Amino acid sequence: xLNGILLPSTEPDRKTFSFDIFPSSMVDNIIINKAFVPELPxxxxxxxxxxxxxxxxxxNFFNIQIGTGINxxxxxxxxxxxxxxxxxxxxxxxxQRGLPSSYGxxxxxxxxxxxxxxxxxxxFENVWAPEKISAPINTSFQASGGFxxxxxxxxxxxxxxxLTYNKTNRFVxxxxxxxxxxxxxxxxxxISPDFQYNDNRYAxxxxxxxxxxxxYQFNANNxxxxxxxxxxxTTDYTTNRSGVLNNGRSSLDSLKGSELGFKQNMFWNNQxxxxxxxxxxxxxxxxxxxxxxxxxxxxxxxxRRLTYSKDNENNRPYLANISGVLSQQSANRFxxxxxxxxxxxxxxxxxxxxxxxxxxxxxxxxxxxVRDRLFDSKPFSIYLPGDNExxxxxxxxxxxxxxxxxxxxxxxxxxxxxxxxxFRYLANTILNAGYIxxxxxxxxxxxxxxxxxxxxxxxxxxxxx
Numbered sequence: 163x164l165n166g167i168l169l170p171s172t173e174p175d176r177k178t179f180s181f182d183i184f185p186s187s188m189v190d191n192i193i194i195n196k197a198f199v200p201e202l203p204x205x206x207x208x209x210x211x212x213x214x215x216x217x218x219x220x221x222n223f224f225n226i227q228i229g230t231g232i233n234x235x236x237x238x239x240x241x242x243x244x245x246x247x248x249x250x251x252x253x254x255x256x257x258q259r260g261l262p263s264s265y266g267x268x269x270x271x272x273x274x275x276x277x278x279x280x281x282x283x284x285x286f287e288n289v290w291a292p293e294k295i296s297a298p299i300n301t302s303f304q305a306s307g308g309f310x311x312x313x314x315x316x317x318x319x320x321x322x323x324x325l326t327y328n329k330t331n332r333f334v335x336x337x338x339x340x341x342x343x344x345x346x347x348x349x350x351x352x353i354s355p356d357f358q359y360n361d362n363r364y365a366x367x368x369x370x371x372x373x374x375x376x377x378y379q380f381n382a383n384n385x386x387x388x389x390x391x392x393x394x395x396t397t398d399y400t401t402n403r404s405g406v407l408n409n410g411r412s413s414l415d416s417l418k419g420s421e422l423g424f425k426q427n428m429f430w431n432n433q434x435x436x437x438x439x440x441x442x443x444x445x446x447x448x449x450x451x452x453x454x455x456x457x458x459x460x461x462x463x464x465x466r467r468l469t470y471s472k473d474n475e476n477n478r479p480y481l482a483n484i485s486g487v488l489s490q491q492s493a494n495r496f497x498x499x500x501x502x503x504x505x506x507x508x509x510x511x512x513x514x515x516x517x518x519x520x521x522x523x524x525x526x527x528x529x530x531x532v533r534d535r536l537f538d539s540k541p542f543s544i545y546l547p548g549d550n551e552x553x554x555x556x557x558x559x560x561x562x563x564x565x566x567x568x569x570x571x572x573x574x575x576x577x578x579x580x581x582x583x584x585f586r587y588l589a590n591t592i593l594n595a596g597y598i599x600x601x602x603x604x605x606x607x608x609x610x611x612x613x614x615x616x617x618x619x620x621x622x623x624x625x626x627x
Contacts, residue, residue, distance in 0.1 A: 200613035218320030224307035253368030253396030259463035276570025283577025383439035419469030520603035548573035
């Protein structure tokens, strides 16, 4: 939660949040809740982190920090990357990996002839070979500042702003082994290797964000705050794979290949909130209200995967794994677009009073959150209508040159999109929540927080063409 408002994850495929985007000088406090109370949303387990940023700074301030570092595991090994765009250092693709303009829309591409689809396929960025580079150093930058302007009476204006940038480089070794079980004819099982993959992943992670807040205090009893936050979290990675694969021969085939990928997440959040001390029927009440709007965009442009295998039994050379059918295992391109829109609003009222010689309070509130999601992926496959070993012998820097594409009916490469309902879906959720909470201090050593919370959650999801 940020300033009392439940935020979506900054990554669409898992529950996580990039706390690195908050400069320390802009944070007022961080509360980790391990026990559930009625005022907290029910969408958490194990713990809920509440981050509260500063509203009106006590005094004007400006801070700046610059840092660098070296990952010894990364610097001591070869590092691989590939040709990207001019704005990769910002974690934003500049269109270098984008779909060609001739692609149009999914429906427009679908009705093209095989030859026209191949013409579109030849216009994609022809980069399939990783390049060895010097391991970059890690860099970080952080700046924040704020000021306070006082007016007549209790009127105040507070403004705070912050900017963070982090770029880190990672080298990770991964292994993935699979085994096959078969009957030995005597009631027992034979366990044999099915595949053994060794992956070296070289990733450059960019995380940067900007924050701003404007708070106006009308008087000691009324205050309104607007806060905005923008965040980019991107991973640009190259994976080199080697290993063995069981293709039904007496000895395992050797395998090698690479995957080039760029995963870009952009998050934008806006909040407006107010706090008011009211007197209704001579009863003091504290009233809070808030509204928020968040956009989360996830974009994977032109993820490319190409593998080669070698028949060790017959001492054959490495051949690209390109078949006569559409496949996402090798010689494929993949695009993903995911958009989340989250609308949040709510209010609560608190009544404080004295009882048993201690301060007591009762609090009631309501929250509404509406979330819309659109997921759209576009997988493409390069295939051979008729096998051509001479083409499959070519290396990744030559294999998909435009001259190696044919008509869609010969033994040269063809290009097609995979089409199914699983590649696109829409989703909507509506959460209504209300609660009443009692906070009772019964003695110096005993405090009881109790109440009831009711939530209604509706979810609608369906795949679309």
